[in-house]
Amino acid sequence: xxxxxxxxxxxxxxxxxxxxxxxxxxxxxxxxxxxxxxxxxxxxxxxxxxxxxxxxxxxxxxxxxxxxxxxxxxxxxxxxxxxxxxxxxxxxxxxxxxxxxxxxxxxxxxxxxxxxxxxxxxxxxxxxxxxxxxxxxxxxxxxxxxxxxxxxxxxxxxxxxxxxxxxxxxxxxxxxxxxxxxxxxxxxxxxxxxxxxxxxxxxxxxxxxxxxxxxxxxxxxxxxxxxxxxxxxxxxxxxxxxxxxxxxxxxxxxxxxxxxxxxxxxxxxxxxxxxxxxxxxxxxxxxxxxxxxxxxxxxxxxxxxxxxxxxxxxxxxxxxxxxxxxxxxxxxxxxxxxxxxxxxxxxxxxxxxxxxxxxxxxxxxxxxxxxxxxxxxxxxxxxxxxxxxxxxxxxxxxxxxxxxxxxxxxxxxxxxxxxxxxxxx
Amino acid sequence: xxxxxxxxxxxxxxxxxxxxxxxxxxxxxxxxxxxxxxxxxxxxxxxxxxxxxxxxxxxxxxxxxxxxxxxxxxxxxxxxxxxxxxxxxxxxxxxxxxxxxxxxxxxxxxxxxxxxxxxxxxxxxxxxxxxxxxxxxxxxxxxxxxxxxxxxxxxxxxxxxxxxxxxxxxxxxxxxxxxxxxxxxxxxxxxxxxxxxxxxxxxxxxxxxxxxxxxxxxxxxxxxxxxxxxxxxxxxxxxxxxxxxxxxxxxxxxxxxxxxxxxxxxxxxxxxxxxxxxxxxxxxxxxxxxxxxxxxxx
Numbered sequence: 001x002x003x004x005x006x007x008x009x010x011x012x013x014x015x016x017x018x019x020x021x022x023x024x025x026x027x028x029x030x031x032x033x034x035x036x037x038x039x040x041x042x043x044x045x046x047x048x049x050x051x052x053x054x055x056x057x058x059x060x061x062x063x064x065x066x067x068x069x070x071x072x073x074x075x076x077x078x079x080x081x082x083x084x085x086x087x088x089x090x091x092x093x094x095x096x097x098x099x100x101x102x103x104x105x106x107x108x109x110x111x112x113x114x115x116x117x118x119x120x121x122x123x124x125x126x127x128x129x130x131x132x133x134x135x136x137x138x139x140x141x142x143x144x145x146x147x148x149x150x151x152x153x154x155x156x157x158x159x160x161x162x163x164x165x166x167x168x169x170x171x172x173x174x175x176x177x178x179x180x181x182x183x184x185x186x187x188x189x190x191x192x193x194x195x196x197x198x199x200x201x202x203x204x205x206x207x208x209x210x211x212x213x214x215x216x217x218x219x220x221x222x223x224x225x226x227x228x229x230x231x232x233x234x235x236x237x238x239x240x241x242x243x244x245x246x247x248x249x250x251x252x253x254x255x256x257x258x259x260x261x262x263x264x265x266x267x268x269x270x271x272x273x274x275x276x277x278x279x280x281x282x283x284x285x286x287x288x289x290x291x292x293x294x295x296x297x298x299x300x301x302x303x304x305x306x307x308x309x310x311x312x313x314x315x316x317x318x319x320x321x322x323x324x325x326x327x328x329x330x331x332x333x334x335x336x337x338x339x340x341x342x343x344x345x346x347x348x349x350x351x352x353x354x355x356x357x358x359x360x361x362x363x364x365x366x367x368x369x370x371x372x373x374x375x376x377x378x379x380x381x382x383x384x385x386x387x388x389x390x391x392x393x394x395x396x397x398x399x400x401x402x403x404x405x406x407x408x409x410x411x412x413x414x415x416x417x418x419x420x421x422x423x424x425x
Numbered sequence: 426x427x428x429x430x431x432x433x434x435x436x437x438x439x440x441x442x443x444x445x446x447x448x449x450x451x452x453x454x455x456x457x458x459x460x461x462x463x464x465x466x467x468x469x470x471x472x473x474x475x476x477x478x479x480x481x482x483x484x485x486x487x488x489x490x491x492x493x494x495x496x497x498x499x500x501x502x503x504x505x506x507x508x509x510x511x512x513x514x515x516x517x518x519x520x521x522x523x524x525x526x527x528x529x530x531x532x533x534x535x536x537x538x539x540x541x542x543x544x545x546x547x548x549x550x551x552x553x554x555x556x557x558x559x560x561x562x563x564x565x566x567x568x569x570x571x572x573x574x575x576x577x578x579x580x581x582x583x584x585x586x587x588x589x590x591x592x593x594x595x596x597x598x599x600x601x602x603x604x605x606x607x608x609x610x611x612x613x614x615x616x617x618x619x620x621x622x623x624x625x626x627x628x629x630x631x632x633x634x635x636x637x638x639x640x641x642x643x644x645x646x647x648x649x650x651x652x653x654x655x656x657x658x659x660x661x662x663x664x665x666x667x668x669x670x671x672x673x674x675x676x677x678x679x680x681x682x683x684x685x686x687x688x689x690x691x692x693x694x695x696x697x698x699x700x701x702x703x704x705x706x707x708x709x710x711x712x713x714x715x716x717x718x719x720x721x722x723x
Contacts, residue, residue: 027568031621033617036613037582063568063572
């Protein structure tokens with residue numbers, strides 16, 4: 001599937017036909033017009049259908065066979081449609097309840113656990129299909145004690161005795177519907193391309209941010225330090241200040257160089273305004289980290305009036321949630337950097353729940369980490385000078401991603417100009 | 426050509442004892458003497474046409490046993506026994522089954538939970554089995570039968586409760602011709618019949634209510650309760666002789682000439698009759714299938 005097929009507006013999903021059952025119809029269903037009649041009945045009653053399989057008998061005496069998924073807006077309508085179709089010889093495909101096994105070891109799934117995708121998933125419990133909450137790829141599905149709720153759970157978070165779905169019976173994935181309108185995801189013909197008019201793409205991303213905000217969802221920026229190195233900190237700061245970004249996922253480096261620039265005007269020792277290496281500039285980021293550590297953290301530095309500009313400053317001021325996940329090569333790190341990887345992952349998992357759009361700029365590892373957590377309904381725009389970054393995201397299953405192959409600075413400058421108007425950097 | 430063999434049951438215990446279709450009204454019972462008179466007249470006409478009437482012993486408490494058309498269907502030497510929708514008629518099945526076992530048929534039943542009312546709802550026209558569903562038989566059972574017999578089976582939805590069996594609104598005359606009442610079918614059913622029967626003779630609403638479609642066909646003779654001059658002309662123009670014989674006492678129960686007869690040797694319109702006896706398709710491996718009363722294999 002190509003990404004534009006898989007991306008749906010969040011608000012489209014709300015009125016989409018969520019209740020699904022499959023039927024089979026068998027026999028001389030073509031010449032008797034039973035098949036067209038059944039399809040007509042589904043539509044007339046207000047449902048929709050998808051023919052999953054259709055085998056037409058080769059000779060007149062050979063029976064034909066069709067398997068049809070029926071969708072309806074609610075369970076009652078679905079039951080009414082099924083009841084009607086049974087009269088015409090349709091049978092409901094045998095469906096089983098999901099099987100669960102209690103976790104026998106904490107922090108691990110039972111063998112044969114069902115491994116999730118990032119697509120909306122339902123499990124059948126006591127004859128009813130229920131939505132799996134907190135959809136995330138590469139997790140297991142836990143059923144709560146009441147048997148009425150199911151959610152994705154990460155391997156490390158499994159407590160002893162938690163009922164975990166095993167096998168594929170009673171589990172189904174509901175493919176994300178196509179986007180109806182021509183947003184950036186419809187516009188981008190291919191997942192990743194350097195051959196698109198950038199201004200149009202940037203405008204489309206700006207429109208997506210507006211529609212995400214209008215739908216009451218949040219915009220997540222996942223950023224790498226190249227945002228600072230390329231002189232884009234001011235653009236991002238403007239976007240944060242003006243309410244276009246509500247969450248930030250990054251590492252020690254982005255925050256460090258942002259603060260280095262704010263305090264000393266350099267990024268990795270290079271003057272942002274002049275583009276020249278400053279003497280002893282290679283120490284600047286360490287001095288910046290040291291300053292913040294001496295003050296007790298980024299928030300403390302802002303509160304004490306030491307840090308007065310930049311992305312991190314704006315995040316503190318605008319109360320934008322930021323999660324800085326550490327890595328083994330970090331200097332310092334800054335006190336807010338979370339060095340426990342599983343804890344960082346868990347915080348990121350909680351933070352993405354109300355995200356409707358993720359913009360990933362100039363970072364491969366943080367993009368993949370965030371991509372792994374996002375359900376398929378969340379749109380992802382990946383901006384990188386290296387097409388391989390987008391490809392890596394796609395390869396790991398974040399196929400709702402569209403990529404823009406471009407330097408971070410022109411993209412962010414264009415985006416800020418679209419959304420904020422003329423800005424000073 | 427061999428003599429037609431027709432199973433009939435004398436109306437000794439016939440009457441309107443319950444209401445399972447819009448024609449029945451327990452306050453308007455059938456007159457026993459007139460019923461017997463009308464039934465005997467029908468027998469006489471059929472015998473005159475060279476048919477052998479094989480009689481089924483009447484049974485007290487089974488008033489509708491006279492409607493032998495609903496016993497099941499025959500295909501070569503297989504008798505597929507009915508599964509009646511209404512409990513009040515289910516007592517007929519053992520009597521029919523025993524009769525067909527005795528006559529040398531292999532008797533099989535549909536799986537439990539399916540409803541099928543025999544030649545009332547399943548009529549061959551040419552090589553195709555036209556099958557009514559909704560009020561008595563269900564579509565799933567018709568599909569099951571098509572598969573069991575290995576014949577093309579076209580289920581047709583019946584939409585008017587007065588025409589609750591296919592044989593009340595559709596009657597094959599030969600492998601290419603049939604009479605039918607369009608108002609008993611929906612657009613899909615009418616389209617199927619128009620596409621699959623070469624010559625369709627339409628019966629009007631006022632003719633349909635007098636059971637003009639519920640006709641017995643023996644060779645080129647059509648026997649029915651009542652015939653309008655228009656329909657008579659139509660049938661004669663197609664080479665048929667028409668014999669009307671009053672069956673008003675049976676219409677009180679929603680049946681007429683066709684319902685009172687069962688063609689043991691298969692209807693003339695069924696193409697399989699013309700073929701050499703051929704092997705039946707192998708039995709399905711469906712464990713739900715009841716193979717009742719099979720005669721021992723020789």
